[in-house]
Amino acid sequence: MHHRHDIDIQAELELTRRSFFNTAASGVGGIALASLLQQDGLLAAPAAPNPLAPKSPHFPGKAKNCIFFFMAGAPSQIDLFDPKPKLNELHGQVLPESMTKNVRFAFINKNAKLLGSSRTYKKYGQCGMEFSDLLPHLGSCADDLLMVRSLHSEQFNHHPGQLMMQCGRGTFGLPSMGSWLNYGLGSESQNLPGYVVLSSGVGSSGGATLWQSGFLPSTHAGVLFREQGEPVLNLANPDGLPPELQRASLDTLRDANQQRLELMRDPEIASRIASYELAYRMQSSAPELIDFSSESKATLEAYGVARDDPPNGGRGKSGNTAQSFGRNCLLARRMVERGVRFVNVIYASWDHHGNIDKELPYNAAVVDQPIAALIKDLKERGMLEDTMVVWGSEFGRTPLGQGDGSKSSGRDHHPFAFTMLMAGGGIKGGQVYGESDEFGWGVEEKPVHINDLHATMLHCFGLEHEQLTYRFQGRDFRLTDVGGNLIKPLIS
Numbered sequence: 013m014h015h016r017h018d019i020d021i022q023a024e025l026e027l028t029r030r031s032f033f034n035t036a037a038s039g040v041g042g043i044a045l046a047s048l049l050q051q052d053g054l055l056a057a058p059a060a061p062n063p064l065a066p067k068s069p070h071f072p073g074k075a076k077n078c079i080f081f082f083m084a085g086a087p088s089q090i091d092l093f094d095p096k097p098k099l100n101e102l103h104g105q106v107l108p109e110s111m112t113k114n115v116r117f118a119f120i121n122k123n124a125k126l127l128g129s130s131r132t133y134k135k136y137g138q139c140g141m142e143f144s145d146l147l148p149h150l151g152s153c154a155d156d157l158l159m160v161r162s163l164h165s166e167q168f169n170h171h172p173g174q175l176m177m178q179c180g181r182g183t184f185g186l187p188s189m190g191s192w193l194n195y196g197l198g199s200e201s202q203n204l205p206g207y208v209v210l211s212s213g214v215g216s217s218g219g220a221t222l223w224q225s226g227f228l229p230s231t232h233a234g235v236l237f238r239e240q241g242e243p244v245l246n247l248a249n250p251d252g253l254p255p256e257l258q259r260a261s262l263d264t265l266r267d268a269n270q271q272r273l274e275l276m277r278d279p280e281i282a283s284r285i286a287s288y289e290l291a292y293r294m295q296s297s298a299p300e301l302i303d304f305s306s307e308s309k310a311t312l313e314a315y316g317v318a319r320d321d322p323p324n325g326g327r328g329k330s331g332n333t334a335q336s337f338g339r340n341c342l343l344a345r346r347m348v349e350r351g352v353r354f355v356n357v358i359y360a361s362w363d364h365h366g367n368i369d370k371e372l373p374y375n376a377a378v379v380d381q382p383i384a385a386l387i388k389d390l391k392e393r394g395m396l397e398d399t400m401v402v403w404g405s406e407f408g409r410t411p412l413g414q415g416d417g418s419k420s421s422g423r424d425h426h427p428f429a430f431t432m433l434m435a436g437g438g439i440k441g442g443q444v445y446g447e448s449d450e451f452g453w454g455v456e457e458k459p460v461h462i463n464d465l466h467a468t469m470l471h472c473f474g475l476e477h478e479q480l481t482y483r484f485q486g487r488d489f490r491l492t493d494v495g496g497n498l499i500k501p502l503i504s
Contacts, residue, residue: 078399116168201352
């Protein structure tokens, strides 16, 4: 039996309201900050510990916060990060049957032909890391970036693959990585959630299942923010509600819920108490967060918060997508400055089954400049050392074409070898780790499973992945499921 993290065992046994609160995970109802109540003398003797109080890691870690850029839909690693001259040479040919015999595809058949890339590549930085012509801004950050070209997974469809990347296994009902981090370390934010979700584009197919708390108390679920307008839906008071009446109502609800908490010892009641108080505080803190008036003109231009959309458009276009994504990148920096533990920035969709030569440049242009601006901004502010930045997706795209081999062609889902980027927070930048084979079909050296990635990320935060567990239905669960190995060359 692995050593377990601090848990109120009695509270674990009484999870009667979990399903309801998980459905509300995208609102403020899933956030608990009981310490705020204690500070104000509103909760003198809580019956359950504050689930988001800061906790000590298992050992000193370099990372304190994480910004995870989730490119839902699966970008093509062959056209962005992993050049394959041999693939271009063999364009139009069929792979040997031995390579595809026992392989399942989402849409294409096993007789599909190899599809070369029309992209050109350039080396960047002292490390000589290669990026395609679609990502010049990220290329300029090469010496701070770790490029892992040997990711692999068992999931070849979007929703299971997204759950795999976010939750460690391709099934419903499991906590996401942001939930695990907040469970393991607590939050350093007083007036904002410990786990925030920002979304641009058309929205991921996985929806709120990607930031759920699963069987963890719902206080650990992600909260969906918007970069303009009302930051969190239903946060503002209805017209005509006096502040003193709101405060009196909150006090009455707190007292009633506190009595129930002392009787039932249900952690969801503690979450309910604290969620009301956090929402009350967020009425002032959240609008200030999305107010960029204190940011310099140079910063706003670097992030591209007022950019025009790139030409043509694609599957990721929804309104002015470039502005939305740029604002979300700047918001991510402002959030980690204010102690938010985990920020998940989701942009969809990269699901290019067709028209890849038209649509991929659009998506790349949306994200390239603002993500690079964020990395440079964090570095200039001295924040990159303890802020981990991750760029990734559920899987990659096939070297086989979907279509007739023309520019209207695309690529199918491909979990056998794909690429992710990382920087900061204890990650060793300026290196490429792992290689795919000459076609980009499978991993040739230094494989990294998604469970290995999660184990390594947790290590950077000072958390041993086999010790960060939660008992549910008689089993100790963890983010890395029953797998995961620390990949030491990835960490500084």
